[in-house]
Amino acid sequence: xxxxxxxxxxxxxxxxxxxxxxxxxxxxxxxxxxxxxxxxxxxxxxxxxxxxxxxxxxxxxxxxxxxxxxxxxxxxxxxxxxxxxxxxxxxxxxxxxxxxxxxxxxxxxxxxxxxxxxxxxxxxxxxxxxxxxxxxxxxxxxxxxxxxxxxxxxxxxxxxxxxxxxxxxxxxx
Amino acid sequence: xxxxxxxxxxxxxxxxxxxxxxxxxxxxxxxxxxxxxxxxxxxxxxxxxxxxxxxxxxxxxxxxxxxxxxxxxxxxxxxxxxxxxxxxxxxxxxxxxxxxxxxxxxxxxxxxxxxxxxxxxxxxxxxxxxxxxxxxxxxxxxxxxxxxxxxxxxxxxxxxxxxxxxxxxxxxxxxxxxxxxxxxxxxxxxxxxxxxxxxxxxxxxxxxxxxxxxxxxxxxxxxxxxxxxxxxxxxxxxxxxxxxxxxxxxxxxxxxxxxxxxxxxxxxxxxxxxxxxxxxxxxxxxxxxxxxxxxxxxxxxxxxxxxxxxxxxxxxxxxxxxxxxxxxxxxxxxxxxxxxxxxxxxxxxxxxxxxxxxxxxxxxxxxxxxxxxxxxxxxxxxxxxxxxxxxxxxxxxxxxxxxxxxxxxxxxxxxxxxxxxxxxxxxxxxxxxxxxxx
Ligand code: FES
Ligand SMILES: [Fe+2]
Numbered sequence: 136x137x138x139x140x141x142x143x144x145x146x147x148x149x150x151x152x153x154x155x156x157x158x159x160x161x162x163x164x165x166x167x168x169x170x171x172x173x174x175x176x177x178x179x180x181x182x183x184x185x186x187x188x189x190x191x192x193x194x195x196x197x198x199x200x201x202x203x204x205x206x207x208x209x210x211x212x213x214x215x216x217x218x219x220x221x222x223x224x225x226x227x228x229x230x231x232x233x234x235x236x237x238x239x240x241x242x243x244x245x246x247x248x249x250x251x252x253x254x255x256x257x258x259x260x261x262x263x264x265x266x267x268x269x270x271x272x273x274x275x276x277x278x279x280x281x282x283x284x285x286x287x288x289x290x291x292x293x294x295x296x297x298x299x300x301x302x303x304x305x306x307x308x
Numbered sequence: 309x310x311x312x313x314x315x316x317x318x319x320x321x322x323x324x325x326x327x328x329x330x331x332x333x334x335x336x337x338x339x340x341x342x343x344x345x346x347x348x349x350x351x352x353x354x355x356x357x358x359x360x361x362x363x364x365x366x367x368x369x370x371x372x373x374x375x376x377x378x379x380x381x382x383x384x385x386x387x388x389x390x391x392x393x394x395x396x397x398x399x400x401x402x403x404x405x406x407x408x409x410x411x412x413x414x415x416x417x418x419x420x421x422x423x424x425x426x427x428x429x430x431x432x433x434x435x436x437x438x439x440x441x442x443x444x445x446x447x448x449x450x451x452x453x454x455x456x457x458x459x460x461x462x463x464x465x466x467x468x469x470x471x472x473x474x475x476x477x478x479x480x481x482x483x484x485x486x487x488x489x490x491x492x493x494x495x496x497x498x499x500x501x502x503x504x505x506x507x508x509x510x511x512x513x514x515x516x517x518x519x520x521x522x523x524x525x526x527x528x529x530x531x532x533x534x535x536x537x538x539x540x541x542x543x544x545x546x547x548x549x550x551x552x553x554x555x556x557x558x559x560x561x562x563x564x565x566x567x568x569x570x571x572x573x574x575x576x577x578x579x580x581x582x583x584x585x586x587x588x589x590x591x592x593x594x595x596x597x598x599x600x601x602x603x604x605x606x607x608x609x610x611x612x613x614x615x616x617x618x619x620x621x622x623x624x625x626x627x628x629x630x631x632x633x634x635x636x637x638x639x640x641x642x643x644x645x646x647x648x649x650x651x652x653x654x655x656x657x658x659x660x661x662x663x664x665x666x667x668x669x670x671x672x673x674x675x676x677x678x679x680x681x682x683x684x685x686x687x688x689x690x691x692x693x694x695x696x697x698x699x700x701x702x703x704x705x706x707x708x709x710x711x712x713x714x715x716x717x718x719x720x721x722x723x724x725x726x727x728x729x730x731x732x733x734x735x736x737x738x739x740x741x742x743x744x745x746x
Pocket of ligand 2: 519526530531676680
């Protein structure tokens with residue numbers, strides 16, 4: 136990738152940004168059913184496992200290990216679970232705040248799809264614990280035009296920690 | 309070379325624990341305590357066979373991973389002859405860390421401080437200014453990396469830093485019979501799907517090790533959503549059925565949950581079942597064919613789980629298999645590695661399906677995993693409180709239950725599977741290590 140990327144018109148960029156902000160707002164407000172509607176039926180949701188490697192190694196993000204390796208169907212399983220009274224890891228619920236910044240929108244081969252890079256910092260506070268979990272990630276999403284709105288076709292988020300400093304990942308990035 | 313001195317208070321606690329276990333009493337304090345942690349580092353993790361890696365993590369010559377025994381960083385490598393060796397990750401010159409990455413491939417390791425060079429198997433072969441500085445007076449054969457003794461079983465690489473430790477076969481003491489359900493899924497055995505999930509948790513490793521020594525009791529409650537939505541192929545009313553087996557005085561244990569009416573080898577592909585008829589003994593087949601859930605642990609801190617999972621309730625789905633290491637890094641704090649093991653000879657489609665089932669259930673974001681750790685951090689926190697220092701927990705479940713005399717596998721087997729029998733053996737073995745005189 137060079138520093139100069141192909142231009143995407145301002146209106147498209149603003150509209151996608153707005154969509155991603157609303158998507159993360161649904162998470163922070165625990166409106167998980169609403170959140171699911173942000174995903175296309177053929178969507179993939181992936182968080183690769185990061186491994187500390189020597190510089191110049193072939194990969195640092197595992198090509199075959201995933202923390203999340205989801206489809207819309209399995210995301211819905213997770214949401215269904217959160218809707219039961221027995222999702223103990225979210226009882227009481229985590230308080231999350233998603234900070235989405237550095238959004239870059241790039242064209243793809245398909246006129247109706249765009250690649251969206253963003254930085255994502257998630258602050259999670261649980262119960263009376265005074266130490267929050269912080270998840271810093273780079274996201275590379277693909278979004279597809281859907282009428283007047285957008286759908287996420289691919290959510291890919293790479294956490295910056297190789298040893299994740301949290302007892303679980305009961306939240307979404 | 310044990311250096312930890314036991315305080316009078318701790319000595320009394322361990323003495324009382326010794327008296328209490330046969331009657332089913334275990335002190336809460338052991339689950340989060342600085343003195344216990346120190347003693348474990350010295351007398352347990354420095355004496356036992358500790359899990360290092362799976363052979364399939366380092367398939368090629370030069371492949372290495374960096375793991376731990378107690379607080380020692382260990383390089384586990386497949387050397388240029390294809391042999392597995394392990395060395396302390398510390399330069400013999402002034403102690404710099406040799407490997408700073410978690411895994412990689414190297415024929416040699418070169419220290420970034422003064423430049424000593426070692427073969428990947430640990431021999432010192434290069435010393436800068438050997439003539440000018442040392443005047444040739446350094447016997448390189450004496451200053452290789454510090455070796456760690458290793459042995460393997462069915463792909464599992466274990467290491468021990470106790471030169472007096474018995475051999476691995478003796479240490480496992482017959483538990484190999486049960487490990488085969490995870491490690492001999494077909495003629496080609498099992499392989500890791502990829503690098504493990506790796507995270508830290510404010511949890512004492514012992515809580516996890518106990519849970520994975522056959523705690524079928526927690527499943528219908530801690531993982532109630534799975535029963536409620538139909539993703540767990542068992543029901544609350546029959547969930548206690550099955551067997552709990554332990555190897556007396558060795559600490560290893562397994563819970564084998566059974567769902568009445570479930571077809572034999574539910575969730576395994578046919579080709580694999582055929583192969584298992586060759587890779588397993590008739591006694592193993594008799595037990596494993598009926599097993600729905602196999603949740604077991606090699607003492608002290610390596611655990612396994614195999615379980616069918618389907619997104620369509622009632623369907624066989626696939627069997628996913630996880631292997632996990634609960635590594636203590638402080639009292640009430642641990643580092644966790646979790647692998648998915650797949651049958652080497654299964655189709656790529658089956659391996660992928662099994663891996664997806666693993667991530668959805670027991671990976672770091674797994675829906676079952678999440679609930680376990682939420683409970684375990686709370687247990688840890690409570691166990692570290694001052695009042696808990698005088699509290700005991702009841703381990704009386706199945707106290708009078710007779711040993712099954714006609715059970716086809718080795719060890720002490722009881723039925724049903726919901727029982728504290730395995731845990732009494734686990735904690736008395738743990739106590740043997742902590743109180744052993746040099
Ligand atoms: S510390 Fe390694 S060469 Fe000096
Ligand atoms: Fe559990």
